[in-house]
Amino acid sequence: MRAHYFKQLALPCLLLLLTGCQTVKDTNENLFGPEISKSTLTPRASTYRDLISLPQPRGKIVATVYTIRDQTGQYKPMPASSFSTAVTQGATAMLVNAMNDSGWFIPLEREGLQNLLTERKIIRAALKKPNTPQNNDEELPSLLAANVLIEGSVVAYESNIKTGGAGARYFGIGASEQYRSDQVTVNLRAIDIRSGRILHSVMTSKSILSQELSGGVFRFVEFKRLLEVEAGMTTNEPAQMCVLSALEAALIHLIADGLKKNSWSLANPEELNNPVLQQYLSQTPDIL
Numbered sequence: 001m002r003a004h005y006f007k008q009l010a011l012p013c014l015l016l017l018l019t020g021c022q023t024v025k026d027t028n029e030n031l032f033g034p035e036i037s038k039s040t041l042t043p044r045a046s047t048y049r050d051l052i053s054l055p056q057p058r059g060k061i062v063a064t065v066y067t068i069r070d071q072t073g074q075y076k077p078m079p080a081s082s083f084s085t086a087v088t089q090g091a092t093a094m095l096v097n098a099m100n101d102s103g104w105f106i107p108l109e110r111e112g113l114q115n116l117l118t119e120r121k122i123i124r125a126a127l128k129k130p131n132t133p134q135n136n137d138e139e140l141p142s143l144l145a146a147n148v149l150i151e152g153s154v155v156a157y158e159s160n161i162k163t164g165g166a167g168a169r170y171f172g173i174g175a176s177e178q179y180r181s182d183q184v185t186v187n188l189r190a191i192d193i194r195s196g197r198i199l200h201s202v203m204t205s206k207s208i209l210s211q212e213l214s215g216g217v218f219r220f221v222e223f224k225r226l227l228e229v230e231a232g233m234t235t236n237e238p239a240q241m242c243v244l245s246a247l248e249a250a251l252i253h254l255i256a257d258g259l260k261k262n263s264w265s266l267a268n269p270e271e272l273n274n275p276v277l278q279q280y281l282s283q284t285p286d287i288l
Contacts, residue, residue, distance in 0.1 A: 045245035048101070050252055050279070055271035057104050057264060064108040064146035065099070068092045068186075068247075072157040086157045087184060088240040091247060095150065095188075098248050104255055108146050116143075148199070152188035152250070154243060155203070165212075172219035182208040184242050188250040190258065199263050202253040206246040210236045249280075256280040 068091035076084045088094075092111050099105040109116055126136040159182045167176025185205040189198050214232030221227050256277055258264045266272060 042244075043241070045241065045248070047245045047248040047252070048098075050276045051098060051102050051248050053274075053276045054102060054104065054252065054255060055274045055277065056267045058267050059264075060106045061104060061148050061264060062106045062108065062144065062146050063099065063148040063150050063190075064110045065092055065096055065150045066110045068095055069153040071153045071155050072184075074157040074159075077159075086159075086239065087154050088243050090240070091154055091186070091243055094240075094244045095152070095247050095251070098244070098251050099150070102251060102255070106144075108144060146193060149191040149193050150188060150254075151191060152186060154184065155187050156183070156185040156205075158183045158185075161207070173217050175213075175215035177214075178212045180210040182210075182239075184208060184239065184246055186243065186246045186250055188247070188254055190254050190263075200254050200257045200261070202250050202257065204246045204250040204253065206242040206249070208237050208239055208242045210234070252276075252280050253283075 070085060070087055070089055070091070072085075072087055074086035076086055096107050096111075099107045120140055123136050123140055126132050127139070128137075160180060161183050162181040163179070165176060165178035168174055183205055185203060187201065187203045189201045191198050212232065212234045214230070216230040217227060219227050255264075259266065259272065259277070260281060271277075
């Protein structure tokens with residue numbers, strides 16, 4: 001009788017484990033934890049596809065970025081270290097990478113400018129001396145100056161914008177889901193270096209989603225025989241990926257706004273009807 005009863009419970013338990021721990025999207029993870037994987041290129045959001053799908057400019061914009069600051073003042077909640085910030089401090093590198101991939105800019109190195117100047121001093125010190133290396137025997141040209149300065153910052157990080165969940169339990173068998181939504185906001189400005197005038201300024205926001213799925217069985221098979229099975233999985237969207245996506249979206253909006261206000265132009269004016277450009281040109285801020 002005991003074996004027969006346990007067999008009746010085995011199938012619901014198995015189905016619960018297979019469905020309760022399934023993620024929203026397909027992953028390469030095992031049921032009870034991630035697999036060991038090799039280093040890969042950083043995954044990108046859909047905004048990256050939009051960025052590299054933009055039509056070509058009439059001429060690339062020589063631009064520079066000094067720093068994208070973290071102005072949120074937010075730190076990770078306990079029990080994380082009180083010195084660990086809620087958002088990445090590498091937003092400058094992310095933006096420069098996005099500018100380079102877009103095909104619209106010629107980004108100049110400014111974050112590591114002191115290192116660049118030090119190397120140039122070393123080359124000048126070795127000029128016209130005996131046994132000078134071949135790569136040091138020519139005069140250095142002047143550094144290229146930018147036409148546009150890109151300034152900006154991560155201006156806000158709000159946690160628990162939305163929280164919720166659902167669950168059900170019947171006869172000791174149940175499953176539940178909980179979710180949480182945070183939000184990060186970035187600002188980018190394009191500045192004319194000659195006049196100091198702010199040509200374009202945009203703010204974009206991106207949600208950071210977290211989800212927990214769990215299921216379990218809690219039943220007495222017979223007197224003093226308790227069957228208890230629990231399984232679950234938590235998925236947290238990486239905050240740095242959301243910052244990168246928000247920066248990419250802000251950069252596309254800067255390009256689109258510049259086309260709208262004739263700050264720059266397309267190689268083929270007819271491509272103003274490009275679906276990606278029209279998608280971003282038609283966006284307007286929601287009024288809450």
